[in-house]
Amino acid sequence: xxxxxxxxxxxxxxxxxxxxxxxxxxxxxxxxxxxxxxxxxxxxxxxxxxxxxxxxxxxxxxxxxxxxxxxxxxxxxxxxxxxxxxxxxxxxxxxxxxxxxxxxxxxxxxxxxxxxxxxxxxxxxxxxxxxxxxxxxxxxxxxxxxxxxxxxxxxxxxxxxxxxxxxxxxxxxxxxxxxxxxxxxxxxxxxxxxxxxxxxxxxxxxxxxxxxxxxxxxxxxxxxxxxxxxxxxxxxxxxxxxxxxxxxxxxxxxxxxxxxxxxxxxxxxxxxxxxxxxxxxxxxxxxxxxxxxxxxxxxxxxxxxxxxxxxxxxxxxxxxxxxxxxxxxxxxxxxxxxxxxxxxxxxxxxxxxxxxxxxxxxxxxxxxxxxxxxxxxxxxxxxxxxxxxxxxxxxxxxxxxxxxxxxxxxxxxxxxxxxxxxxxxxxxxxxxxxxxxxxxxxxxxxxxxxxxxxxxxxxxxxxxxxxxxxxxxxxxxxxxxxxxxxxxxxxxxxxxxxxxxxxxxxxxxxxxxxxxxxxxxxxxxxxxxxxxxxxx
Numbered sequence: 429x430x431x432x433x434x435x436x437x438x439x440x441x442x443x444x445x446x447x448x449x450x451x452x453x454x455x456x457x458x459x460x461x462x463x464x465x466x467x468x469x470x471x472x473x474x475x476x477x478x479x480x481x482x483x484x485x486x487x488x489x490x491x492x493x494x495x496x497x498x499x500x501x502x503x504x505x506x507x508x509x510x511x512x513x514x515x516x517x518x519x520x521x522x523x524x525x526x527x528x529x530x531x532x533x534x535x536x537x538x539x540x541x542x543x544x545x546x547x548x549x550x551x552x553x554x555x556x557x558x559x560x561x562x563x564x565x566x567x568x569x570x571x572x573x574x575x576x577x578x579x580x581x582x583x584x585x586x587x588x589x590x591x592x593x594x595x596x597x598x599x600x601x602x603x604x605x606x607x608x609x610x611x612x613x614x615x616x617x618x619x620x621x622x623x624x625x626x627x628x629x630x631x632x633x634x635x636x637x638x639x640x641x642x643x644x645x646x647x648x649x650x651x652x653x654x655x656x657x658x659x660x661x662x663x664x665x666x667x668x669x670x671x672x673x674x675x676x677x678x679x680x681x682x683x684x685x686x687x688x689x690x691x692x693x694x695x696x697x698x699x700x701x702x703x704x705x706x707x708x709x710x711x712x713x714x715x716x717x718x719x720x721x722x723x724x725x726x727x728x729x730x731x732x733x734x735x736x737x738x739x740x741x742x743x744x745x746x747x748x749x750x751x752x753x754x755x756x757x758x759x760x761x762x763x764x765x766x767x768x769x770x771x772x773x774x775x776x777x778x779x780x781x782x783x784x785x786x787x788x789x790x791x792x793x794x795x796x797x798x799x800x801x802x803x804x805x806x807x808x809x810x811x812x813x814x815x816x817x818x819x820x821x822x823x824x825x826x827x828x829x830x831x832x833x834x835x836x837x838x839x840x841x842x843x844x845x846x847x848x849x850x851x852x853x854x855x856x857x858x859x860x861x862x863x864x865x866x867x868x869x870x871x872x873x874x875x876x877x878x879x880x881x882x883x884x885x886x887x888x889x890x891x892x893x894x895x896x897x898x899x900x901x902x903x904x905x906x907x908x909x910x911x912x913x914x915x916x917x918x919x920x921x922x923x924x925x926x927x928x929x930x931x932x933x934x935x936x937x938x939x940x941x942x943x944x945x946x947x948x949x950x951x952x953x954x955x956x957x958x959x960x961x962x963x964x
Contacts, residue, residue: 446661448481448501448653456485457731465746466728476500476518479656483507497522498540501653505529520544520567523649527553536560543570545649547628548621551579555586565592576620578613581606585613691742691751698740703748712755715783718775721750725772732774736763741776757781 449455457465460473472494480500486492487510495511498520505524508514509532517533520542527546530536539557546553551573557563566587568574574594584590584598585606591598691699702708707722719741723732733744738760742751758778767774 446657446664448657449479451475451478451480451482451484451486453485453488456489457728464724464726464728465731466726467730468728479660487511493535501656503649508533516540523652525649526550527556530557531559533560535562537562538565539563540567541571542567544568546571546573548573548576548617548624551576551582551617551621554583557587561589563587563589566590567594569594576617578609578616581609582613582617585610689749691749698751698753700751700753702750704745704750706750708750708752710752710755715780717754717756717758717778717780719752719754719778721774721776723767723772723774725770727772729767732767734765734774734776736760736765736776736778738781741778743774754778 453467455478456467456470456473456475459475460467460470463470467489469491470489471491473489473492474496476496477499480497480502483497483502483505484507486495487507490510491513492511493513494516495514496518498518500519500522502519502522502524504526505519506529508517508529511533513535514533515535516538517530517536518540520540522544524541524544525546527541527550530539546568554566557566566583568583573579580593581602583593584603588603588607689701689703691701693699709720711718711720721743723745727745731745735742735744736758738757740751740753742749744750757780759781760778763776763778765774765776
């Protein structure tokens with residue numbers, strides 16, 4: 429603390445060498461705050477005056493349309509081939525000496541190379557922009573090549589797609605003249621470039637022999653880089669001195685520096701926290717624990733760091749932590765993290781280390797149903813009727829004949845209903861096939877009394893069906909076993925089973941008229957039932 433209050437002295441450690449800034453993904457995210465730090469849909473970014481020494485990490489911004497890199501220390505154009513939608517590139521006030529590596533920028537419309545170091549030897553490199561068919565504006569003011577007399581016509585003839593050069597519109601006649609002079613300009617450029625390179629080499633040799641004078645250095649990319657790094661070093665020294673003064677003032681005022689955030693207690697237990705105040709939900713099932721955290725929808729997934737431990741989960745986004753204690757121990761190696769592209773929710777599925785065995789514990793739904801039933805049995809709603817608690821023998825004896833009468837009426841109604849039923853209606857109602865229906869008739873015939881069976885070769889329409897009891901009929905046809913077959917009123921009428929239902933009768937040679945007459949006479953002679961309507 430005393431050393432920090434006293435400030436830097438001559439005995440301090442040597443200062444770290446200042447180097448150009450690296451264009452990293454973290455720097456791009458920091459400068460893309462207007463887009464919440466996301467790179468996937470970033471369309472515009474300004475990276476000027478940062479002393480960047482090289483273009484890198486920009487290819488990840490596939491949707492980029494405007495890129496501002498002016499006032500840096502960039503020596504060459506590179507790592508821009510994936511920016512297919514880039515429309516405006518500004519690299520003014522840099523150390524670029526040659527135009528290259530821009531063929532992949534298919535949508536490029538405007539290129540600013542003001543105040544760079546493109547000399548006559550590299551002026552021919554503008555031909556590499558011929559593949560950029562959408563290029564309309566080019567700015568090269570301040571470059572050594574712009575001093576050459578044939579600079580403008582040579583550039584216009586080499587790039588016929590240009591509509592504006594150095595802020596001046598290109599006319600049709602000027603373009604035609606430039607194309608006509610192109611061959612002569614190429615010969616002149618080759619000779620002048622050779623002479624210019626020879627003169628520059630002579631100047632460098634002469635300056636190398638002269639004593640070093642810091643105020644009279646040659647203006648070149650190396651000199652510009654050195655000046656920029658010296659200015660940056662002075663700026664860092666000023667900031668360090670300001671921090672030292674701030675620490676001294678904080679000490680005098682009793683202000684303690686911010687302490688790092690603690691994630692665990694002294695005993696090693698987890699401290700639950702939610703610094704970002706993100707909504708979350710924890711659901712526990714029989715074999716897994718599901719943690720749902722509602723991160724912002726437009727927060728880039730690359731900024732979220734999720735960590736699953738056997739007893740807790742921790743997620744970090746934008747330097748803020750959310751740490752949650754789990755209700756049971758989980759298998760961290762088998763956990764899965766999935767994020768929704770629609771809502772932005774992060775779902776962590778953590779299988780339990782010791783899942784509950786099926787069958788040892790009832791499911792929650794069944795337990796809830798049992799609890800509800802128990803509550804209904806315990807809680808009494810309103811008054812209780814005690815009249816039905818003790819049975820009354822007299823009342824039951826009085827109600828028994830009435831109940832038997834109701835049953836008798838039901839049997840009569842069944843007889844009337846079956847009286848109107850035809851074979852087709854029967855098969856449709858009970859959904860049976862013709863073969864099944866014939867089997868039912870055979871079973872009914874087998875169930876008849878021996879005295880009432882038909883004689884061989886005789887008609888079974890009247891004698892058999894006339895004495896068929898209702899109980900047997902309903903037992904085989906309707907599936908009812910609740911009818912008393914001993915009741916005299918339960919005798920079945922032959923009319924609701926017509927004689928033509930039997931396969932045996934259909935195979936006989938008796939005429940329908942004769943069969944109907946025999947059936948009617950047989951029924952009248954037997955007297956065991958009443959005939960209603962048409963007996964046929």
